[in-house]
Amino acid sequence: MSAADGMSQSGVSQAGRRPGVAGWLMLAPMLVWLAAFVVVPMAILAIYSFCERDELGRVVFSFSTDSYVRVFSPVYLGIFARSIGYAALTTAICIVLGFPVAWVIARASEAWRARLLLLVMIPFWTSFLIRTYAWLTILKSDGLLSALLQHIRIVGAPLELLYTPTAVVIGLVYAYLPFMILPIYASAEKLDVALVEAAHDLGCGPLRTFREVIVPLTKPGIYAGVLLVFVPAIGMFAITDLMGGARVPMIGNVIQNQFFQARDWPFGAALGVVFTLMFVVSYWILQRRSAAA
């Protein structure tokens, strides 16, 4: 170890020392904060999920599993399934659209790489609300696409593109695409092109090279991207509300609805708890696969 070991004053920064009381005291505020605003709220949520509501919508502390029974009814299981399905579709489309882009950026020259990265950063940092609104401008029946198609007489009446599952998926893909491109780029950038060349030299066609060399080596990036897209997409009610309205109910919208419109907090809490469990499970699975990759 370092020569300063024998001369250790209390202030020597040797990472990994035992903390002692002072250390714990200094860390305490942060831990208390996390306990108070992350752990405790989740616990209260779990408790509420076993409560009932009164006529005014206030929570009544009488034990009941009614909310959970309702969550596991076909209607709501269906919504969970639909939300997961759309999120999965969004993730898949993002991978298909985004992978080539990430690859091209990674293989580009220094100057071009910087420019292209900037071009990806800008939508990445632009508020997703604004980007969703941008699509509303195009998709609404009094919007651009409809007006254009009517003008050149492809359709006779305003186009019904909004409030459809398609619109929801478009909105989600548009919002999350940069979140897929960047992690894949990070992985692809580290990939040594010599390996690709070696594969070519060994006679692999582009498809095989892709499948057996490129994909395995960029797996960490892909998993990171999936983590950043899949789970948030399931609960993103702002986008699904704007693009799908009440016609395409997703789990995020239903949960939000329980807290303000339908005022069934126990039910909303139950939905929330189940959603959280779902999220934890998929996060854990993805983490393991990403670590194994």
Add this chain to the structure above:
Amino acid sequence: MKIIRLLTAVSFLGFVSGTRAAELNLFAWSEYVPQTVIDGFTKETKIKVNYETFASGEEMLAKMLAGGASYDLVQPPDYIAEVLIRNKLLTPIDAKKLPNLKNVAPEFLGMPHDPEQKFTVPFMIGTVGIVVNTDVVKEPIRGYKDVFQPKFKNRIVVVNDNRELVSWVLVTLGLDQNDITPANLAKVKPVLAEWIKLVKVFDSDSPKTALLSGEVDLGVVWSGEAARLYEEDKKFAYILPEEGAHPFVDVMAIPANAENVDAAHKFLDYILRPEVSKLISDEFPYTNPNLEARKLLSEEQLENPASYPKIENYDTFRDIGKAATLIDQLVTDLKSAQ
């Protein structure tokens, strides 16, 4: 350290600003209290108005009862005011502080939801009815049955109000709109399920937007919205459904935990002034209970069929107690099952 001092100062500021004097926390419907009225009030009394909005009676209840928020003035619809009074959540209004209360037409005082006229002041009366873009829909529409036909699929807008939706089906089935029982709701369920599938837009905030932009061709909306549409273009006809309709009385009330009760009374008296009430009618053409204000309205405004419809012998919504839960559950289930 400087940073700690800075942080303390900032957080202190946060707490202090919350208890600054002369404020009014107004909790009202979106699209109901004009900014000009609020600005005028602030200018005259120097009281700052924090105007928060909701888009349904249910949402108002949710925010009012949760989150420890304290409002000084709320704007519930009649049946919800009834529930609030029953649960002792409102403070009595001191009529002596409201000299302008005399401007209100007597038939709107002492109504079923507040028989002793102690807790509420009527704000606006309205109805919920059918509005039709007659340029696009040429056939006569007389009631709910005509609106909710498969051929109008995806061309309909309705207010996003659970109680309303259920009541329309009830009257269509010939049942009492206030008779909310599990048996009746079971009869409502299949019909409402069909109707919901035909609706394109659920909007309580501004249903006229979808009609104006041509996104939908007909709808069941608040009368004030219909009146605005009529003012914009006479092609928008307003029809009270033949199966049955109900007037609603939106009132102003002071919650029991209000902090600025005095400011609340000032605001109430302010909006009861004829010229101020007229401003409200100008922007939100519902049925104005203020007789003095009505004298200031134009011929055109008074002739607007949506603003001043012929409605008599119709019942308002009443408090239904625990059954409200059933309605919420039913509509949530149906909306989710698409």
Add this chain to the structure above:
Amino acid sequence: MLRGVAMKQPHASRRTPFHGMRALDWSLRTWTAGVFGFLYLPILVLVVYSFNESRLNVVWQGFTTKWYAQLWSNAPLMKALKNSLVIAGVTTVVSVVVGTTGAWLLHRYRFRGSRAIQTLVGIPMMMPEIIMGISLLVLFSTIGMRLGFTTVIIAHVTFCFPFVLVAVQARLAGLDPALEEAALDLGATPLKAFWLVVVPYLRPAIVSGALMAFTLSMDEVIVTYFTTSPGSATLPLRIFGMAKVGLNPMLNALSAVFVLFTIAFVLFSAHLKRISR
């Protein structure tokens, strides 16, 4: 085959080396151009129509900047902007303090259960915003805390500071302990050593963490939706409300301004990165 590999010149260039791949190369680039078009077209449309005279229609009715002028005079919007800035400002300051201190403590000491602590810190980053929103709403409601600036700031800090912490932690991993020891050997107190040696070293991470916290807070809508009151409505919330009602050229103008700021921000960050190299 091996001969081919052995005869390869060491590559300075990173471009795909084979002529046979040109076609693939070109199609990949076209695809990329297409995706960028997809990403930027709506934004361009938005900006172009913010100058459209017409209010409702997409028909071009003349160039005007009146919608931008209207932005300034729109009191609720300006108030929301002010609220957002205040909230983001406070959030950033608190997040930086808590995050930096936390990262430093975790680096310097080996706490029992450090893995659990690390996971706990990571939860707000990964948790779906809607769950964070409803759980905080439920908490504030249970303890009877009034929704407003304080609750929003609490919410924002909770999910922002882990980002600062993680950024600083990453930077600390590369800190040479000899630096601080040298300062101490030269007679500095531990506190001074921290300020004069460690903090300057951490500055890029702190700045980048702060920028991240600020942006996240400014952009946050879901958690804010559940923890706010009208007086503390933030800009994204207002935008959400406006977008729900319908198309609005003022919203186009606002979006264009936002995009402009984002571009400036991105360029600024890139510039900072280049300097810190």
